Amino acid sequence: xxxxxxxxxxxxxxxxxxxxxxxxxxxxxxxxxxxxxxxxxxxxxxxxxxxxxxxxxxxxxxxxxxxxxxxxxxxxxxxxxxxxxxxxxxxxxxxxxxxxxxxxxxxx
Amino acid sequence: xxxxxxxxxxxxxxxxxxxxxxxxxxxxxxxxxxxxxxxxxxxxxxxxxxxxxxxxxxxxxxxxxxxxxxxxxxxxxxxxxxxxxxxxxxxxxxxxxxxxxxxxxxxxxxxxxxxxxxxxxx
Numbered sequence: 001x002x003x004x005x006x007x008x009x010x011x012x013x014x015x016x017x018x019x020x021x022x023x024x025x026x027x028x029x030x031x032x033x034x035x036x037x038x039x040x041x042x043x044x045x046x047x048x049x050x051x052x053x054x055x056x057x058x059x060x061x062x063x064x065x066x067x068x069x070x071x072x073x074x075x076x077x078x079x080x081x082x083x084x085x086x087x088x089x090x091x092x093x094x095x096x097x098x099x100x101x102x103x104x105x106x107x108x
Numbered sequence: 109x110x111x112x113x114x115x116x117x118x119x120x121x122x123x124x125x126x127x128x129x130x131x132x133x134x135x136x137x138x139x140x141x142x143x144x145x146x147x148x149x150x151x152x153x154x155x156x157x158x159x160x161x162x163x164x165x166x167x168x169x170x171x172x173x174x175x176x177x178x179x180x181x182x183x184x185x186x187x188x189x190x191x192x193x194x195x196x197x198x199x200x201x202x203x204x205x206x207x208x209x210x211x212x213x214x215x216x217x218x219x220x221x222x223x224x225x226x227x228x229x230x
Contacts, residue, residue: 001169031214031215033207033214033215033216033217035153035217037153042202042220042221042222042223043145043153043202043204043217043220044220045207045216045217045218048207048214048216048218049214049216054207054216054218084152086152086153088153088215088216088217089215090215094169095166096155096166096168096169097143097145097155097158097215098155099145099152099153099154099155100152101152102152102153
């Protein structure tokens with residue numbers, strides 16, 4: 001089945017930029033979505049369809065997707081951005097949703 | 109207000125059964141693609157199952173043949189019947205709706221419930 005690999009953790013200082021990668025074979029041919037999950041809370045969709053932002057999500061969150069890597073970029077990082085982040089695709093080969101392994105973002 | 113509330117979690121015996129419910133408000137479960145996603149303690153997100161508006165269902169290999177997704181339109185509620193429970197089914201189970209805006213729908217999940225905890229143990 002399709003596998004999405006994320007780096008386990010990213011540390012960033014407030015005001016700086018965090019980049020979270022999601023690796024998958026030819027992921028650029030798929031549509032990628034990103035979720036933020038704060039401790040003890042349900043996931044929240046922050047980027048859909050590679051680079052769109054749902055209503056209410058700050059412009060600081062952006063996404064890109066090409067070849068074998070999709071990237072979630074958080075600009076001007078705030079303390080409130082500290083959370084786990086997951087990428088996700090729909091895999092047509094297995095007719096299943098696939099989530100990435102998750103990346104913990106720590107704000108220093 | 110668009111909202112999802114899960115219920116039905118608790119302690120289940122290995123080999124036993126539980127039924128989870130997902131009550132929706134502000135939208136109709138029968139006109140949306142509805143999903144179950146779970147998260148084992150300290151672990152990542154794992155998709156479990158989807159029920160399309162037309163009735164098509166898909167399951168993760170880990171639950172295929174043991175879990176059944178269904179809905180009751182009159183109650184605007186989604187269900188997950190969990191049979192043959194195993195210790196590895198222990199997780200918080202979330203119900204989530206597929207994302208649609210005024211223009212189109214995608215495979216993102218935009219509305220999530222708060223989750224219900226299932227513990228499988230003797």
